[in-house]
Amino acid sequence: QVRYSVPEEAEAGTVVGRLAQDLGLEAGEAEARRLRLVARGRRASVEVSGASGALVVSSRLDREELCGKSAPCALRLEVLLDRPLRVFHVEVEVTDINDNAPRFPAAYKNISFSENSPPGSRFPLEGASDADIGSNAQLSYSLSASEYFTLEIEKADGRDVIPDLVLTRALDRESLSEHRLVLTASDGGRPALTGTVQLVISVLDANDNAPQFNQSVYKVQLPEDAAEGTLVARVAATDPDEGINSKVTYSATNFIPLSGKDLISVHPQTGEIRLTGPLDFEEVSVFDFRIEARDKGTPPLSGHCKVLLEVLDVNDNAPEVWVTSLSVPVAEDAALGTVVALLSVSDRD
Ligand SMILES: [Ca+2]
Ligand SMILES: [Ca+2]
Ligand SMILES: [Ca+2]
Ligand SMILES: [Ca+2]
Numbered sequence: 001q002v003r004y005s006v007p008e009e010a011e012a013g014t015v016v017g018r019l020a021q022d023l024g025l026e027a028g029e030a031e032a033r034r035l036r037l038v039a040r041g042r043r044a045s046v047e048v049s050g051a052s053g054a055l056v057v058s059s060r061l062d063r064e065e066l067c068g069k070s071a072p073c074a075l076r077l078e079v080l081l082d083r084p085l086r087v088f089h090v091e092v093e094v095t096d097i098n099d100n101a102p103r104f105p106a107a108y109k110n111i112s113f114s115e116n117s118p119p120g121s122r123f124p125l126e127g128a129s130d131a132d133i134g135s136n137a138q139l140s141y142s143l144s145a146s147e148y149f150t151l152e153i154e155k156a157d158g159r160d161v162i163p164d165l166v167l168t169r170a171l172d173r174e175s176l177s178e179h180r181l182v183l184t185a186s187d188g189g190r191p192a193l194t195g196t197v198q199l200v201i202s203v204l205d206a207n208d209n210a211p212q213f214n215q216s217v218y219k220v221q222l223p224e225d226a227a228e229g230t231l232v233a234r235v236a237a238t239d240p241d242e243g244i245n246s247k248v249t250y251s252a253t254n255f256i257p258l259s260g261k262d263l264i265s266v267h268p269q270t271g272e273i274r275l276t277g278p279l280d281f282e283e284v285s286v287f288d289f290r291i292e293a294r295d296k297g298t299p300p301l302s303g304h305c306k307v308l309l310e311v312l313d314v315n316d317n318a319p320e321v322w323v324t325s326l327s328v329p330v331a332e333d334a335a336l337g338t339v340v341a342l343l344s345v346s347d348r349d
Contacts (some may be wrong), residue, residue: 004055005093006046008063008073014054016092019079020053023088029053038087046092051264055090063094064131067230071133073098074125089137098136102128104197109183111165111199111287115173116206122152123165128185128195131179135188144182151183151200163200173203175267205242207297212229213237221310232264237303244296250309253290260287262344264309273307282349315349321335 004017020030030053037048047058067073072093079088105126113121130137141163143151148171149152154166163183179201186192218233239246249268255261263277264287273291287309293300330338 002090003087003093004065004090005095006057006061007097008061009099010057010061016055016057018053018057019090020342023079023081024290034080034082036080040168040194042075043076044225046077048079048115055092061094063096064100068096069133079117095138096133098132098187100131100136100190100195101119101193102139102185102195104128104183104185106196106197108198108200110138111169111201113201114204114206115171117167117171118170119167121167125163125165125183125199128197131175132187132189138188139185140188141211142184142186146181148160148179149181150181151349158247168210170194171244173205178204179202205245206244207241207295208300209239209241209265209300210301211237211239211248211293211295211303211344213291213303216305218305218307220281220307222295223312223314224279225314226275226279228275229272230275232275232309233307235266235271235291235305235307236267237271237297237305241295247296249296251292251294253292256288257284259284260289263287264289266291279311281311285311287311313349
């Protein structure tokens, strides 16, 4: 039995082996005795060159197509010689060249990390595959530069390696909601070939921001005769989170004096504070209360502001007059300056 080896993808005409010589034939004998391959159903991609008796490549030899991942990849040929008839077995090993780059299942990979994932959290990535064999298919991985992520390789059954994406520091969706990284796989060929996949990492929101009012204190003045329904103030809080984590509702609390509770209310959605009853400067001249803005996260977070409503006096009380003492009748010749009556006057305003 004769054995040869030839690299895959060798050009047509490449000599695989000097078959006639290796079979011990004399010059010219190969042609005279019709040294030839036994035709099998499918073309062998090699043939015997008539004149020289050499085995040469006749058409494309693709190791991946012939043998896939199995190694070694051998063509088993039968060679015939006439007069007398003889059969020889020839084995041609097709060796691998690094003609396939590593390939990832897709060009993009979408990954989600919660904003509050602790550093050290990992996400297993799908590795690339390489149609070659041996070191031409031995893959190593690298990740584009990132402040937040690194790659850790886990050895699985000592042969394939599976890269894990590992978080190295806390994420913040409010400052960066999407990270784009490139994962590169390189094979062990010389030169190495590479394949890439783009990792699109979405940062999912966590409720890590409390609503915040754009003013910590709102000072308002209203005349005491302001009608019911009068707008006292419009407060607004913002929350940089997303969705319900940023959805804010308002409520009024901590009234000083407590009676303010019945006179003032805030719309839970708009933050409009309105009068719901009559003011009376003579009773209360300053209402002090707080507005709470609470988001709908789990758990919810809240922020507060203070509102000072000053009630302004209006002249709504007539002076009251009392006669304290009265001297009647008064003599017609009473001297100027004589006290006629002593009056008390008071005005609640
Ligand atoms: Ca190959
Ligand atoms: Ca390869
Ligand atoms: Ca929030
Ligand atoms: Ca957030």
